[in-house]
Amino acid sequence: MRSEDGWIVRVRPVCASINAEQWAALAALALSLAHPQIELTRLGNVQLRGVADADLPALLSQLVAARLIPADADADLAPPVHCTPFYTVHDRTHQLAALLSRAVVERLCPSALERQGMAALPSKFGLLVDDAARSLGGVASDLRVWADADGGYGLALGEAGDWYRFADAQQLVDAAIHIAAWFARARMAVSGKPPTRLQALLPSLPLDTLLQDAVPQGAQPPAAAPVLPGQLAQGWVLGAPLGRIDALAMQALAASLPADTEIRVTPWRSLLLMSADAPARVARLDARHWMTDAADARLRVSACTGSPRCAQAHVPAQDIALQLAPHVPERGHLHVSGCAKFCALSSDATSLIFASTSAPDAVWLHAGAAGQPGCPTVRLPYRAGSALPAELPTLLHDLPL
Ligand code: SF4
Numbered sequence: 253m254r255s256e257d258g259w260i261v262r263v264r265p266v267c268a269s270i271n272a273e274q275w276a277a278l279a280a281l282a283l284s285l286a287h288p289q290i291e292l293t294r295l296g297n298v299q300l301r302g303v304a305d306a307d308l309p310a311l312l313s314q315l316v317a318a319r320l321i322p323a324d325a326d327a328d329l330a331p332p333v334h335c336t337p338f339y340t341v342h343d344r345t346h347q348l349a350a351l352l353s354r355a356v357v358e359r360l361c362p363s364a365l366e367r368q369g370m371a372a373l374p375s376k377f378g379l380l381v382d383d384a385a386r387s388l389g390g391v392a393s394d395l396r397v398w399a400d401a402d403g404g405y406g407l408a409l410g411e412a413g414d415w416y417r418f419a420d421a422q423q424l425v426d427a428a429i430h431i432a433a434w435f436a437r438a439r440m441a442v443s444g445k446p447p448t449r450l451q452a453l454l455p456s457l458p459l460d461t462l463l464q465d466a467v468p469q470g471a472q473p474p475a476a477a478p479v480l481p482g483q484l485a486q487g488w489v490l491g492a493p494l495g496r497i498d499a500l501a502m503q504a505l506a507a508s509l510p511a512d513t514e515i516r517v518t519p520w521r522s523l524l525l526m527s528a529d530a531p532a533r534v535a536r537l538d539a540r541h542w543m544t545d546a547a548d549a550r551l552r553v554s555a556c557t558g559s560p561r562c563a564q565a566h567v568p569a570q571d572i573a574l575q576l577a578p579h580v581p582e583r584g585h586l587h588v589s590g591c592a593k594f595c596a597l598s599s600d601a602t603s604l605i606f607a608s609t610s611a612p613d614a615v616w617l618h619a620g621a622a623g624q625p626g627c628p629t630v631r632l633p634y635r636a637g638s639a640l641p642a643e644l645p646t647l648l649h650d651l652p653l
Pocket residue numbers: 556557558559562563564565566569589590591592593594595
């Protein structure tokens with residue numbers, strides 16, 4: 253994808269896994285051919301940004317060599333299969349994720365659908381492999397599957413509250429593929445703009461045909477809260493401020509680990525360091541670049557690219573967000589936007605700051621509550637190189653959550 257500051261190149265980790273050697277390769281590419289940051293997305297992808305036209309072929313070929321993207325561009329355009337980071341290699345969750353990932357590439361890539369007379373699935377459509385504890389229950393997906401603790405397998409559709417139980421992993425995968433293919437065909441028959449999410453066509457899904465091997469079940473458990481940085485049984489969850497990993501910091505971490513050590517990607521813009529000595533390693537990390545515990549105030553802010561990298565930005569949104577992080581109330585989340593376009597706006601945001609300009613040297617910061625119609629927005633002058641308006645911290649405290 254092309255953006256104002258060059259190409260954005262996305263890597264979709266298979267089974268959420270990237271090893272230390274691959275992270276080192278990503279960091280080296282970020283330092284040599286892109287912006288020196290590795291971005292974590294909300295669905296567990298990673299991306300490099302700011303790649304020049306002339307550097308794109310070399311970058312892609314090095315990502316293929318590092319086994320970070322498939323050599324076959326058609327396979328890379330198959331719908332994403334997001335995966336929980338909480339599994340043990342070769343356990344039933346991992347086997348299910350591997351089985352589904354292979355089936356999606358073989359049977360739902362654009363060329364496979366084209367052979368059946370269908371257009372490619374929309375880029376918003378995705379599948380998700382959850383764990384038995386349903387840790388990813390709060391992450392939206394069109395098709396969610398999991399290996400249950402009782403030996404069975406589950407499937408949930410869109411935002412439907414109920415689910416279907418399968419006795420066999422292959423039956424579940426086949427059903428998921430058939431439903432995705434049904435959606436690919438059914439959306440083409442919709443007049444006007446075709447829907448991009450399965451949820452829109454769920455009422456017309458032929459359940460009897462597509463789910464004949466499944467047993468309908470009741471309501472799914474309530475969605476789990478996002479997993480925050482800190483120690484877990486499987487390793488240590490590490491956050492990166494604003495979801496952006498400093499490439500030099502990653503290079504140092506990756507170089508300190510055995511090449512095959514996994515640093516899995518989570519859907520909460522964080523990493524799971526799968527190392528037996530994670531506590532000792534975490535203690536040595538540079539706190540400027542890593543968030544290692546759930547109390548870190550930087551977890552309460554997000555920001556768009558902002559200046560200097562976005563030509564439309566009036567302010568350095570990321571710097572402002574980090575400066576204001578200690579003033580955001582504990583249950584709040586502040587999103588800072590360099591202009592009124594609100595790229596990458598977090599759905600968690602309870603308060604917003606965006607910048608506008610009324611003349612080349614008159615930049616304003618607008619602060620208000622997110623998603624609360626009628627809540628007044630306060631406008632404050634901003635001067636590059638000066639301290640932020642003194643009223644902002646108090647204002648953030650006073651905004652409704
Ligand atoms: S919101 Fe505006 S300033 Fe921020 S990245 Fe998007 S266009 Fe650029």
